[in-house]
Amino acid sequence: MKPSTHRPTQAVIDLAAIQENIKNFKSFVGGRVKVWAVVKANGYGHGAIRVAQSADNLVSGFCVSNLDEAIELRSHGIVKPILVLSGIEPQDIHIAANLRVAVTVPSLEWLTLVTQNLEGVETAHLQLHIKVDSGMGRIGVTTAAEANVIIRLADEFGMDFDGIFTHFATADEVSQDKFEQQKQRFDVIVAELSRRPRYVHSSNSAAGIWHKETIQDIERLGDALYGLNPSGRTLDMTYEIKSALTLKSELTHIKTIAAGETVGYGGEFVADQATIVGTVPIGYADGWIREMTGFHVLVAGQKCQIIGRISMDQMTIALNDQLPIGTKVTLIGQDGDETITVDDVAAHRGTINYEVVCLLSDRIKRTYING
Numbered sequence: 001m002k003p004s005t006h007r008p009t010q011a012v013i014d015l016a017a018i019q020e021n022i023k024n025f026k027s028f029v030g031g032r033v034k035v036w037a038v039v040k041a042n043g044y045g046h047g048a049i050r051v052a053q054s055a056d057n058l059v060s061g062f063c064v065s066n067l068d069e070a071i072e073l074r075s076h077g078i079v080k081p082i083l084v085l086s087g088i089e090p091q092d093i094h095i096a097a098n099l100r101v102a103v104t105v106p107s108l109e110w111l112t113l114v115t116q117n118l119e120g121v122e123t124a125h126l127q128l129h130i131k132v133d134s135g136m137g138r139i140g141v142t143t144a145a146e147a148n149v150i151i152r153l154a155d156e157f158g159m160d161f162d163g164i165f166t167h168f169a170t171a172d173e174v175s176q177d178k179f180e181q182q183k184q185r186f187d188v189i190v191a192e193l194s195r196r197p198r199y200v201h202s203s204n205s206a207a208g209i210w211h212k213e214t215i216q217d218i219e220r221l222g223d224a225l226y227g228l229n230p231s232g233r234t235l236d237m238t239y240e241i242k243s244a245l246t247l248k249s250e251l252t253h254i255k256t257i258a259a260g261e262t263v264g265y266g267g268e269f270v271a272d273q274a275t276i277v278g279t280v281p282i283g284y285a286d287g288w289i290r291e292m293t294g295f296h297v298l299v300a301g302q303k304c305q306i307i308g309r310i311s312m313d314q315m316t317i318a319l320n321d322q323l324p325i326g327t328k329v330t331l332i333g334q335d336g337d338e339t340i341t342v343d344d345v346a347a348h349r350g351t352i353n354y355e356v357v358c359l360l361s362d363r364i365k366r367t368y369i370n371g
Helices: 015-029 039-044 048-055 066-076 090-098 108-115 144-156 177-191 205-210 340-348 353-358
Strands: 008-012 034-038 060-065 082-084 102-105 127-130 159-164 200-202 218-220 245-250 253-257 275-280 296-299 302-309 315-319 328-335 338-340 365-369
Touching: 008 015, 008 353, 015 034, 015 048, 015 205, 015 218, 015 365, 034 048, 039 353, 048 066, 060 066, 066 082, 066 090, 090 102, 090 108, 108 144, 127 144, 144 159, 144 177, 200 218, 205 218, 275 302, 296 315, 296 338, 296 365, 340 353
Parallel strands: 008 365, 034 060, 034 218, 060 082, 082 102, 102 127, 127 159, 159 200
Antiparallel strands: 008 245, 245 328, 253 275, 275 315, 296 302, 296 328, 302 315, 328 338
16 A cells, blocks of 8 residues: 555654664663564554564574565665564475565475475575474473474475474463463473574573573564563563654544534534534554544644544544644654553553554555664
């Protein structure tokens, strides 16, 4: 989708904040840890290319969700190691080898299919990271026996067994039981491998923040990279982070409606008194979903309630004063003494901060500062 550059709605990304978040994390865990920046899902909505370019000198590698995201990074000059965290299509293995992109092995069955698609592939350039399902329940092997068969098969075809990893389901929760169970399962499988690869890794942002003693060869820094607390408001951060994203727009229309008049689809909002209504050009097609009705934005340093149903392209707010067209509207960020955080938005929706930023569509223009 083409960004709407001729519309005032924009996400402003502070690249210096992202760099500061990496530096603060490194100071917290110590210099021995190799940090790989997770820039999947368009950099959690922040823009994968600009985030990766900004972080490049501070990290040792990058993690993405799929092969197309890896191709995008390579095509924009990122030469450091890249790991695709999900399994790719076996017939596309030549692309990964040509681009020197490491791929995840989710199962022996998958790697067997890969061996049927190796014609013309320089297998020495094919780096493999075995995924261990230690309790997440998505993809991955569950025994050392399967992992060792994968290693033998990789060796047979001259592939590079470069890593093994797992992903914690509850590292951001108060209870440690599930986390400890997963850690133990992973440690047992790693201990029983026929040989140790270059990289053993299990730490996502949450594990690095609240279980830094468990970090192995790589820290996969995701949510915290962008200045977001992976637990939302459940656990306090252990070091300082700075939110990198501000979401802004402007008033495009202002009018006063009388008591009894309605606003929006379904006429659900009925004014109980004369109400100044402002229109803002953002809607659910931008990822500002209908559940935002009843929340608020900031205008002239004051909270203004969102009224009526959120439309596809626009929403309406109740203004405190008569204001001119073009007045700034802050949806995420600070205006005067008031602030709206991503976690505030997530709490209103009953979701997590990850979802809020990832849902911001490509139609919203990204503006980068301090880059």
